[in-house]
Amino acid sequence: MKDKARLLIVDDSVESLELIDTQLDNKYHTSLVTSLSEARKKLLNNRYHIAIVDLVLPGENGLDLIRELSTDHPYTAVIAISGQASIEAAVMAMKLGAAEFLVKPLSNPDLINIMVEKTLQAQWLLEENRRLSAMLRKELDTDLIIGNSVPIQSIIQKLKKIAGLDTLALITGETGVGKSVFAELIHRNSPRRGEKFVSVNCGSLTETLLESLLFGHKRGAFTDANRDKIGYFQEANGGTLFLDEITETSLAFQVKLLKVLETGVYRAVGSDEDTRTDTRIIAASNKDIEALVKEGLFREDLYYRLNVINLHIPPLRERKDDIRVLASSFVQEFCDKYNKAELKISPGVMSLLLNYNWKGNIRELRNALEHAVIMAENKVVQPEDLPESVSGTSGSTEVFVEIDNASWAQARDAFSKHYIQNLLAKTGGNVLRAAAMAEITRENFYKKCTKLGINWRKYRKSSDNDNGGEI
Template sequence: MVENKFNNYLGQAKILVIDDEPDTLEIIRRQLENDYEIDTALSAKIAFEKLNQNKYHIVFTDVVMPDIDGFEITKKIKKQWPIISIVMISGKASVEMAVQAMKLGVEEFIEKPIEDLDLLKLIIEKILKSKWQAEEINRLHRLLAQGFDRTNIIGNSLAIQQVMEKVKRIAVLETTILISGETGVGKELFAELIYKNSKRKDKKFVIVNCGSLPETLLESMLFGHKKGAFTDAVRDKIGYFQEADGGTLFLDEITETSQAFQIKLLRALEKGVIRKVGDDKDIEVDVRIIAASNQSFEEEVEKGNFREDLYYRLNVITIHIPPLRERIEDIKLLANTFVRTFTEKYKKTNLIISEPAMSILLTREWKGNVRELKNAIEHAVALSGHDKIVPEDLPDHIYQSSDFLNTPIFNILQLPFPIAKNKFEKIYIEELLNKTNGDVTKAAEISKIKRQKLYEKFKKLDIDPKQFRIK
């Protein structure tokens, strides 16, 4: 469904190409006209006439033009039509030119002659996907702003907003819900979110971690027991089902339960009654069940570990919580939120995450997801002895295994050479300054770059060595 929405968006995209070379315009038009609506302009004057008459998603512009250059064209477009994405084309590309273009808000920089047409299409699709995601996020934000309590859920990524939209739609229903997702993604938080936005929000929300309770205790804890039912049963006790009566019961790690227990749970769901351990009378209960597991329900059914009939009884609606590696854009927001939480806990002030440390956070796979990130930030805040969290403050297994130059987010092989070279230089110099605590002399010695040349690179790459000095 999401893919279909994006494909529809792609089909409606409109692109304007500005270049004073008719051959370049013709090459681009021929390659793209089957997929997108393409307009061309041989001059800036013609381009602005078309911009005033049409709505474009992307503008390609040459740098060298007869009337005004591509930089001036970019400035005017960004001022009047800020949502238009711009790709700059040049036959005489340089690092300085690429940096200047990026500072003006240019999305990509392509060198002439344009020979890699697959790369051209890839760039267009990447830009359009980013635009579509931004529009989807805004749409979902507006939808969720209408009487929806999203307390404790941190994230603005499209992946998390789509989950939130589904939660809003199903929260008011009375159906059972299955939540799937890896360890640490926040399944309990989403279960609570469903409860808070349901018709049962004024009743109890009871959480049971089935995996943490021994089999002998689980039945008694959920259904209750009669006095004398077993050795330690010295009095009657109600279980979690009765405690949650009228409200919501969240059964986490439900795939960890035994077949015998699953039969009793199935009966409770189908008939709306429970029976205490040691009792022969049924007790009616009105409970909404939300169940979760970090295992695949389908695989557990196939292995014979989870009853198929119980699975189908629970699986009225399923919500999958995406892992952190699929919502990288949320990491910075999550990390900064956790820093604020733990600076308060550990009585520290004005603590921020340094760029090198944030680079490590952004490029880690996070197999433990949000929980692992939260623990890493607490460790860093607790140990930090200065006003910035630096890589060395992070847990050893994270800091020592970091290799962010080789991760997808920094895959420079996907970039045009001028931008790739510039990005590599910036990463290299920032890591160098981090290692030397902002000491330019030491950085010059290690890199074999003269101090004066380093300062030139600082200016070109917008790097302030003072930011790397530990106070």
């Protein structure tokens, strides 16, 4: 059973504080304060799961505290509340990292409870992801973040069993699911972990070049063979050789590979001498290998030889529980890479990530978040920071993700934001053309951009003139 969550509630009105505390019905440990200075003192010695912050305080601005929480207490979620704040203030609160925004008076006790519970579930899920990921790294001696969904945990259990067995393995799954990561995990946790792990993508090489790379060649074996060269089998001797996209190889090459697997010997190109190899082979493919065998495009005997152990990695759309931990990991990775301060992922962005189809799987997710980190201007990744294909600004219907359980005003603004972003994307940031397409004046278009927190300059093409693409 989970311990009671800790909530910090900041409101200048004692009456409002007591009302919220009563509505929460003693389900949480609550700290009630009436000023930002009191809140800061509480935060010095306590960790809170949620901070409920009134934006309008006498002589103070609740946005300042939200900004500090985002920077100094990134694992404290924020629910912003106000009876006076403007739409701009609400938008800014969300940009700074607030998970929810509520309008006072909070007359419906169910609403605050629903919002708190929803936010806590997201917080606990992130904490569980971090805990399981740390445990996974410790148990499997790896710093490769994979995920902790039920399908992946099942694969991890299988991986732990097979890693210590010195046998062939075949990994299958769509492009981008992380087949090479799992191959390296097997190597890292095998008796061969002290030796080399060598990876080669068979699909990108001609048959002649692939043979030369794997088996090596003798001087004069072919044009430009000016010296003897060892192959990957020799380089990986004692270790592991990962053959990615094995189904892209020719039938002639498959015969030669099968012989190596059966005899443990090979010949360098241009040599008449056998060389013995002690190398574990892990192969991978994104194709239906059994179908290829039936079509005569892949040797049946090689398939059965490789398929001693089969590890199938499901696509990301079938294990969406992994998206949160992967997204957090990638954002941290790219913040470090580009020397940016820590970024949080806004609820709107996480909704988009969880509902996107991810045809390119983990690789596409990683690329999308690298783009988002580069584009982010605040301390929170926003939907407009994502590539258009993911954010929905290219005309997709993912706008509906953000209006689930929203009020009429929130739904209207969500649609308006996506509509305007789509126009800006289509026109390359040409405000005059975008306004004409929307059948409103340019001045009105600017006002809507400001109201909805849209930076139209982001959509300008590099070839635009000094007028910023406005005309």
